[in-house]
Amino acid sequence: MTTIHKTTQRLIIRPFEKEDFTSWSEAHRSVGHLKNHFDLAPRNPEELTPEIFDQILTDQAANREKGELFDLGAFCREKGTLLGGVSLMDIRRIVVFNTNIGYRFFNQHWGKGYAKEAVDAAIDIAFTQLALHRVEAAIEPDNFRSIRLAEKVGLRLEGFKRRFLHLRNGWRDCLIYAITSEERNIEHPGRETTVVPNLRW
Structure with missing residues (x-):
């Protein structure tokens, strides 16, 4: 299992641990009124239990x-x-060495630069600790806050995909932003994989 951890000026970026239950439950309880339709609602109070948090940890560990x-x-x-x-998410290591990045910050902490700091660190984790080559973000065209964040951390607009993500009970168009390791002066070795893609069958 890959262990990842990065400390920035104000943040610690790491997987969740059992000791984080109190911080996790308090964060959900402290969310203010939703600020726009991209803002995610907190969990219901009845979901903020040690048992549910333990299941989240189990699922996350399996994914890692x-x-x-x-x-x-x-x-x-x-x-x-x-x-x-x-x-x-969706990490692939056959030829592309790619991941899609997503981010969510509780709205009581918006406007303080935390999301930029965390996303910037996560991109570095992808390139250095996970040895990936490319990070992509799929962003709805009217999600201007997320677009600004992507641009601030160096992601480039590469294209547009129609009805790409299923969100809020419908298929959403997305702009595709991306960055490669070379753009952060990190050379990716381009390792050959043990599976030749066009001969898998």
């Missing part, structure tokens, strides 16, 4: 073991508060 998905919490270095999180 398979190397396909890394859900990372963004914790305040000073107070240990859970501010939000970043996910490195």
Whole structure:
């Protein structure tokens, strides 16, 4: 299992642990009124139990073991508060060495630069600790906050995909932003895989 961890000026980016239950439950309880239709609602109070949190940890550990998905919490270095999180999803290591990045921060912490700091760190994790070559983000065209964040951390607009993500009970068009390791002066070795893609069958 790959262990990943990165400390920034204000944050600690790492997988969730059993000791994070209190911080996790308090973060959900402290969410303010939803600020826009991209803002995710917190969990219902009846879901904020140790049993449900333990199941979340079990599922996340299984995903890390398979190397396909890394859900990372963004914790305040000073107070240990859970501010939000970043996910490195759909990791592929056959030819492309690619991941899709997603991020969600509790709205009581918006406007303080935490998301930029965390996403920037997660991209570095993808290139250095996970040895990936490319990070992509799929963003709805009217999600201007997310677009600004992507641009601030160096992602480039590469294209447009129609009805790409199923969100809020419907298929959504997305802009595709991306960055490669070379753009951060990290050379990827381009390792050959043990599976030749066009001969898998």
